Amino acid sequence: MTKKEESYSSPYYKEPGPALDKESPFESMMERFRFAARILDLDEGMFQYLSNPVKTVIVSIPIIMDNGEVRVFEGYRVIHDNVLGPSKGGIRFTPGVTLEEVKALAAWMTWKCAVVNVPFGGAKGGVKCNPKHLSGRELEQITRRYTAEMIEVIGPDRDIPAPDMNTNEQIMAWMMDTYSMHARRTENAVVTGKPVILGGSKGRKEATGRGVVTVTLAALNKLSIMPNKCRAVIQGFGNVGSVTARLLYERGTCITGISDISGGYYNADGIDIDYALKYVQNNKGTLDGFDGADRISNKELLELPCDVLIPAALQDQINKDNARKIKARAIVEGANGPVTANADAMLDDMGILIIPDILANAGGVTVSYFEWVQDRHGYFWTEDRVNRRLNRMMGDAFQLLYDVKQKYNITLRQAAYVHAIEKVSKTLKIRGIYA
Missing domain, CATH: 3.40.50.720 (NAD(P)-binding Rossmann-like Domain)
Known part of the structure; x- marks a missing residue:
């Protein structure tokens, strides 16, 4: 067995089993990752680096409920990669969210940003709770305590959260305000998906x-x-x-x-x-x-x-x-x-x-990037300009992936992973690994 064949037989390069309709989110992502890695002849060290998140944070979120009881919720933030730039990804509030799910979605965000040429890495967050069973005050307390616990993780130059399942503009406004209070300055760019009045971008909802x-x-x-x-x-x-x-x-x-x-x-x-x-x-x-x-x-x-x-x-x-x-x-x-x-x-x-x-569906993260840019510059675009730039970036990304599809005679989905992983791995090689 050659050295390359040995590496492919490792747990990282293992052959996927029969495709199931009910795979774990992480394994589903990894199956596509393995395929792209073989196309690109990615060495095992690079494979392992890109398979594992840069940072995984689990926090406890104690709050006082409306009835006076103390209840503790669990929150997650996973930074999968930050090679291309600060990490980016939504935060979901659901009772069934798991760390495995958040890891998979964080990795998916890395490839998604690379596909549409947005200079972000991938991240994802979650809080294990059911917003339907929480009052507005309780929801605000969870959001603010989660943000405070993540104060060393998030930031406009580090990691930028956004809305996801069961989170919205109001949640982002609370996160922005909490971060700003700790920073002792108003920091609009720490989150995206905010109300326009707080520095959100026109055209974001569509x-x-x-x-x-x-x-x-x-x-x-x-x-x-x-x-x-x-x-x-x-x-x-x-x-x-x-x-x-x-x-x-x-x-x-x-x-x-x-x-x-x-x-x-x-x-x-x-x-x-x-x-x-x-x-x-x-x-x-x-x-x-x-x-x-x-x-x-x-x-x-x-x-x-x-x-x-x-x-x-x-x-x-x-x-x-x-x-x-x-x-x-x-x-x-x-x-x-x-x-x-x-x-x-x-x-x-x-x-x-x-x-x-x-x-x-990468239009959302693309305009989130536009929002971040506008916040950093303190200069905001018209909705027409946002839409024109979105259409151009999405159109360019489609054509690029179609060319990769034709080059390797693979599907567009496979082409997306091949292009994204090649881009991130090349960038990592040029930057080098700090030790």
Whole structure:
């Protein structure tokens, strides 16, 4: 056995087992990492360096509840990498968050930033709590104590948090204020996703959906489909799905299917998206009872014939059980992980072009970078300038990955990991390892 073969047989370079639809988040990320490492002939030392987070922090968060009791919550922050610049990543407040999940998402952020050429490393954070069971005061106390415990970790030049699952502009405002009180100065750039009045960027709320549309249009161009001749189906009608639907509709795309938690809605002649948006606004934020299309199940929605299918809801929606029933020419992953590993291979065999989440929904982190830049300069851009720069960066990233795909004859998802890992590893080699 050669030295290289020995290194590949190590725990780091082990061959992945059969692809499962229910993998751990970390193992799912590592499987794609291993593939890219082989393509790039990455040596084991570099592989180990990029496989392990730079820093993992676990903190206790004691607060006094509204009933006077003391309760202790657990919080995490994982810095996966900071080779390209300060680390960047959201903070989620969920009862089921785990350190393994946060590690996987932090690594994913490293590759995501590299894919769209944003000079950040990857990070992620989480607090094990259920915001639905907390009062506003309790939620603020958890946020502020978490921030105080992470005061040596976060910072505009070190690690920049952002909203994620169950966190929002208000949470970011509390984090910014707490950090600023400790720093004895107002430090807007310590977090992104803030209210505009506190230094947030215009265009941030629409950024992820706008980015999805940019890469969708780029994919249609590769497939020689005009936007006004395209039939699209969008799963999910929250912030990402609804923005995506509206922007495609404005370009003349016929959107035949939409859905939310209440179910799917189909109209072969096309759905009036303006009417759907007004309906949701006047119906407590849901499509329930929508009369502009026929009611179908979410399962049926995914299997509708279309040119582009955009899953922008939950993970694992397209799996080994329904992959063969997909009738789209392209899938654009607006959500995180909507296509499982098994389904990925099946769809590729069917000739369906998949624009992976690591690129497709990177509009959010791209405009977060813009927000950070604006905060550092103290000069803020118009929404039009934000959108133009976002469209350019997302379009450039798509073309770059498409070129990598063609060069190695691999999928766009594989190309994303190959490009990102090559960029980070080359940067690390040039910088060197301090000892």
